[in-house]
Amino acid sequence: MKRREFIKLTAAAFAAPYFFSRNLWAENRANQKVLVLGIDGLAPDTAFRMAMNGELPNIKKFLESGYLHKMNTTPPPQSPVAWASFITGRDPGGYGIYDFIHRDPKTYMPKFSQSDSIPASHFVKLGSWKIPLKGGKIVLNRGGKAFWEYLEAADIDSTVFKVPANYPPSETKARTVSGIGTPDLLGTYGTYYLYTSDEREAQQDLSGARIFYVYFNEYGESEAEIEGPANPLKEEEEPLTIPFKIYLDRDSRSARIDIQGNEILLKEGEMSRWIELNFEVITGVQSIKAIVRLILLEANKKFRLYISPLCVDPKDPALPISTPKSYSKELAEKLGIFHTLGLPADTKALSNLTFSVGNFITQSMSILDESNKVYQYELERFLSLKKGFLFMYYSALDQGQHMFWALSDKKHPYYHPDDTRRYGNMVAELYRRFDKVFGYTMKKVPKNIPIIIVSDHGFAPFRRRVNINTWLLKEGYLKLSTGDYDGATIMEEAKWGESRAYCIGLNGLYINLQGREAEGTVKPQEKRKLMEEIKGKLLDLKDPETGEKPITAVFITEDIFSKDYQYRAPDFIVGFNRNYRMDNSSAIGGLTKEVVYDNMDWWSGDHCIDPAKVKASLFSNFRIKNENPSMWDIPATILKLFGIETPPDMKGRSLI
């Protein structure tokens, strides 16, 4: 394509979105069906550039009669925050999710924002057994009413597959499966197992992993066990375990793993099918079902076996993952077992170098294949309905861009030319895979059905880390009881009686406020002046190595959001420049030697930055009237497509 032609098309699609305008029908009547695809992390600029280059022929075709808008995402542009806006039509103050990570003002401890688990409160003790009389429960912290509840009231058959920020799924008659926020059976957001014959590797303390040393006898046999969830009925809550046997054949670089009647034969690099496990709580009476996949990482000089986090079995879920409860079982019986963990690709395993890039690609593509199978099944069902709504969510592009960015970014400090030569531009490959999803959709869905395809944010390089706690220390806003701050945490070392601000979360910054924080020092009447001072200094911060400004926006939450959940809100949301993101340890209260330093991790792309720099995508096969759409406008638009007026508690407005 000639450069002039490309520029013309670029200008047309973004600056004058109705350049391709042919479909005006959507606003003129109440529709019987609406289809929405959620592709996490789909960046509008990348999609458009590749489409116009001819690399994404189906997206190009879609745009010949449809539209692509750059859409405002939420501050911060984090998936649970932005998708909660999509669910409720509100800003973060209207549903109370401001970050993946919130803090408890009474303890300053980081906590997961989306849900709380309430343990069983009444027990009968029988020897070492502790029998709960009243079960515990898990509570969704996302406030606001989900838009499908309005569809339900209008008698519209709705299916919502894996939308983030909906675990446990809110009560509804709609068919829903929970997405990001769904834990594994250890109660974490993904803890994997590594069994290794390398003693040194077995001694490592890796984030999000449990590592076990395995010793082989002269016949290449070994025994190990999987440590499962704690036995809820035992006084000591000892872990439930499942033993397994390994038969290693070094010559053929393969192994057989025998576990609960399954004989799993794997060659080096191969991934198993889903294996169903049964953790017996009381033999023959009560058990906890789990599903795992195994990858034989090495089977020659070293033996290394990966077992995925213990995911909830959709056929017999131990945790609430769907509405109705039978829906996940229905899907698993029709399509086979599918991934249920909120963030299913094991990014930690690659960050920890347990995985090779190749292992991560194998796992990621299988997740995408499973999502496609569910989409195909649900789309057929949707098309057979007289009146219905379908939302289908994809995580693979987001997780892939996080991990594959450095493969195609020569300026990234973690750029690996050897892996780039071997695996190519995997980000571009993922966009090509999603182009096929567009193609399939256009082929199957009649033109008179409104289609919306949205992402929650774009993507950017993550080359440099910024530790806001270290910056606060150096600026005198945070005081520690130690001079040796590298590796310290505010929870252990902060002198709270002398500290005025602290950082928890991927974008959150808090004032140590009297009357709110346990040991608050800043009087409410002094808060505003201090906030303006900190904001000004953050915006002036310079990267000593590059001279760039790492921070381009600082939002004061009480100025921009609804007040319903202000008590949970960080006082500031820090908007990083492209190339920068919050340091990992700063997000959980840690400090590092330098304020700004290189990000040496496969987790090399990110989006938790200034929302203006990672706008979301909004594709539609109908014209919209607002040229500056926002994420919170989507639910009002869906309702309007069905002829339902926007509820007064929604901030967003219909785009048609």
Add this chain to the structure above:
Amino acid sequence: MAKKIKISDEAYEKAKEIVEKKGYSSVEELLEHLVDREYTEHSEGGSEEDRLKGLGYIS
């Protein structure tokens, strides 16, 4: 055996509001949960950090 505790009227009203919003069955259940959470955080330390690391963003 259960113990009785005294809390201010203001705290009780706030607790009732949370019970309603978050689906607890009673103020007692809420208080037991809060105590349990505090106890876990202080006695085990770092467990929430381990849980969060599974997200990948901070590993």
